[in-house]
Amino acid sequence: MVNLAVEIGPLKLKNPVMTASGTFGYGEEYAEFVDLNRLGAIVVKGLSLTPREGNPTPRIVETPAGMLNAIGLQNIGVRAFIKEKLPFLRQFDTPVIANFFGDTIDEYVQAAEELSAADGVRALEMNISCPNKQAGWIVFGTDPKTMDQVVGAVRNVTKLPLIVKLSPNVTDIGCMAKVAEDSGADAVSVMNTITGMVIDIRRRKPVLANATGGLSGPAIRPIAVRMVWEVYKAVKIPIIGMGGIMTAHDAIEFMIAGARAVAVGTANFIMPTATTDICDGIEAFLKEERISDINDLIGSLTTSKK
Amino acid sequence: MVNLAVEIGPLKLKNPVMTASGTFGYGEEYAEFVDLNRLGAIVVKGLSLTPREGNPTPRIVETPAGMLNAIGLQNIGVRAFIKEKLPFLRQFDTPVIANFFGDTIDEYVQAAEELSAADGVRALEMNISCPNKQAGWIVFGTDPKTMDQVVGAVRNVTKLPLIVKLSPNVTDIGCMAKVAEDSGADAVSVMNTITGMVIDIRRRKPVLANATGGLSGPAIRPIAVRMVWEVYKAVKIPIIGMGGIMTAHDAIEFMIAGARAVAVGTANFIMPTATTDICDGIEAFLKEERISDINDLIGSLTTSKK
Amino acid sequence: MSRSFSATILHNDYQSSLFKRLVVKPSSTVILPKPGQFYMLQTGDSFDPLLKRPFSIFSYEENTLHFLYRIRGKGTHSLSKLKEGTDIQLIGPLGNSYPAPEGDFIAVAGGIGIASLFPLLQKFEKRAHLCYGARNKAELVMVDEARKAAKELFIATDDGSAGGKGFVTEYLKHCLDSFPGAPVYACGPTPMLHIVAKKVRDRGIPCYVSLEEHMACGIGACLGCVVKTTAGQKRVCKEGPVFAAEEIIW
């Protein structure tokens, strides 16, 4: 028997395979395909204090080995989530992690407070890849000062494990991770999507109604693995790695680079059973390699270069 | 007849299709496949004042719809280039653009001086995606102050058109482009490769001897198109767009986003005639769309979003 | 009976230079589809194309599912190259379906929209007044089969290369006048559906439109495919693809 259990700060996971926010709905959409009890954790679609309409369509366009999405953070809001979605999720023996965001620090704080009070939310994941209404729409997660403020403010109002989900659209992700750590994060998620654009050359317009969208899928995996490694060298708190994980092989790459857990996103669309397939594959790999505890794999990368 | 000629500052190109530095050798490697007279410009492999050995192998690894390279800027040095390679290139009716770099500002300046004095170098492209030896190996192109210094210093010693090749590994590429413009650049190239990593999961080692490498190819195209658009909104100087251009369709995307010219990189490896195929395809597109001057295409993107 | 299953390609044959018909045999027992439902189909063996693509069920027989598709971009090109004997992954049947018509009905198909309406025509054989339009003759497919399944068939092409010249919606008016009260079922490009909706609107008869949107997941998780309705945003893949026309905010 191999041990697959990992700890994300105070949060114990039976295995390291979680779902990536926004790619697994509120869990129920996948219940017919995946035994939700078998997941390390379920991270739900990003929530805001009040419901959001999101962007006009088209919201999705495929790119080489990837896709852009500009959903625009459509969601039913924290309260409807707690009332309508959480009871279903409480049935399962799998921690629910609430991903959330706001336009202002206040919105973050209020959303965090309400989610922390809800029965069945086991951790919070802050999406800071969204613009700050009160600071010229600068993205929270690309400016160290704003990031420090918003993470600190949320830290003050929640006792739940707090995961900060980093934006890759920065010069130095290790530095941003350090800011998150210093501001009180229990863990970081690396990474959110990278901003991209596809143009309809006949119409001379972006294909997405929102012009730009977030790039996800295998195309970005080498970038995400590198960022996990950089963050691993910069902070002590656990890392949840994600970005283009399609197979167990890919998940293992992230763990070797330093991720304590991994999140599967776009792969769910391509294969609804991706999460549990990946979990099985990781276990098989550990057996083949005679590794009895997955924790021995984490950060096991050796390089000739510092 | 459609007009394909474009101007990169003072430099006139008969068409907008150039080669991307490091993917076309010193030109001669492709002479048997491509009529070099048909290229808009030839950008040669990055040159340094003195020859460089580069990194150990493996230097190349494929990724989904992309590749990582860690050549480590191996090159024969400015002087050998001028003596051994330039005479061959002078035969063609195509401007030669010398891509160059240094470990220190002084090395940049000296390389620029020697290249500017050489017969047949028509413009300089500064690769600033390399670390600054005198400032803790911070990459020149990711720090506005260092970038301003190095671009300004080179500007002082050359009258040739000066193109600054921006690194995508930054938070705000529009801002970096503005720094380049203000420091005296005549044009910017957008973009260099994005740092990435691939791990050999059995050996728990990076596949590349250098650990990380630069991601190029179609995988990064949506990111590159977005960056060109951001730069187009930020500066007035011309943009050379690149990153994953495989077909005329892709090149046109970049031009609509605001690129005055485009550079073809990884595509050369996959199809040695990529450059001229793309040029033919652009001409065919213009005819189909009844656009008589390619300059009417540049920056023609309309969006509902600012 | 999982809705995520693999199937073996039995046929993948050209119907004309633009259209192919794909017949697959699921490797396990599957849920039977209803007219108007669709499947997400794997189109290749690599990450490029990456996403599955949505295709309406065209017909089904014991143990085989049939799809009719137009070769368009990367995904359909890739699909068109798959050979007999290849296994592909499918998810489906997905979405809702066309409500059963009580008597005769009017069907309006634009281009490949015929694929979605076809099982309805077959299930309620010889009851459809079918208006079938396309840009030109080459964009029409399965005309003989449609004629056989429908009660009557009106063809229109933009350039007059087959049937009447002009928009297929011109025939709709004639049908609406001739068969008052007959419900309308439409599938095709959104602009066409919008015209259909407008023409039917004030007549007080049911009008169902099958919408298309870019899809990533097909199962309601990604929120990529929403459409604005009078009852808020709905997912084309989950609450649709078939909507009452008056519900849509065009």
Add this chain to the structure above:
Amino acid sequence: MSRSFSATILHNDYQSSLFKRLVVKPSSTVILPKPGQFYMLQTGDSFDPLLKRPFSIFSYEENTLHFLYRIRGKGTHSLSKLKEGTDIQLIGPLGNSYPAPEGDFIAVAGGIGIASLFPLLQKFEKRAHLCYGARNKAELVMVDEARKAAKELFIATDDGSAGGKGFVTEYLKHCLDSFPGAPVYACGPTPMLHIVAKKVRDRGIPCYVSLEEHMACGIGACLGCVVKTTAGQKRVCKEGPVFAAEEIIW
């Protein structure tokens, strides 16, 4: 006669579960390859896999090029799925070739390294003392053909499942002793080539090794494939793949 050309697949057949033989017919007149040269081959129809892959010429007949490949990762898997009649792009012949031996010679093949040496065996028929090794029996291919082309054949496998048990380089010593002065040609994994080089080093006879490196362009432009030699860095694709063993800094 461009070295960048397209060709039609005539055969792409399994030799065993791990190996396939690919036969293509160029669509135009091509330059004839020499033993030891290689081609960059398109392996699929999408951007994943992206790069062409290098394969040695295995044999050539009037108007057809033959390759022998081991199915390994993404590119060779993709290649193995291509059907007869498919057109692919090739670049080649590339690189240098094995210098012609004057009399009998010794050839050392490790695994798929046999593919590169095969045209040498054929061109100089019945003159090679061939030591052919692999991890196990399944990793050996074209053994009968090699036996026919060579003067004598020694087989070794790591696990003894075919031929002698142990490293193929054990037979090398025997050959070196039995045929003094015979030049050595080797192709296989780098560690094997290094052992060959060491065994031959002090005997003062020519030893040629064909190296492998990850390649992007195959034509000397990307500098991906360099190897350190006593005369500085050289490109395996351009100055190689065949090098005098003593030139390599291992």
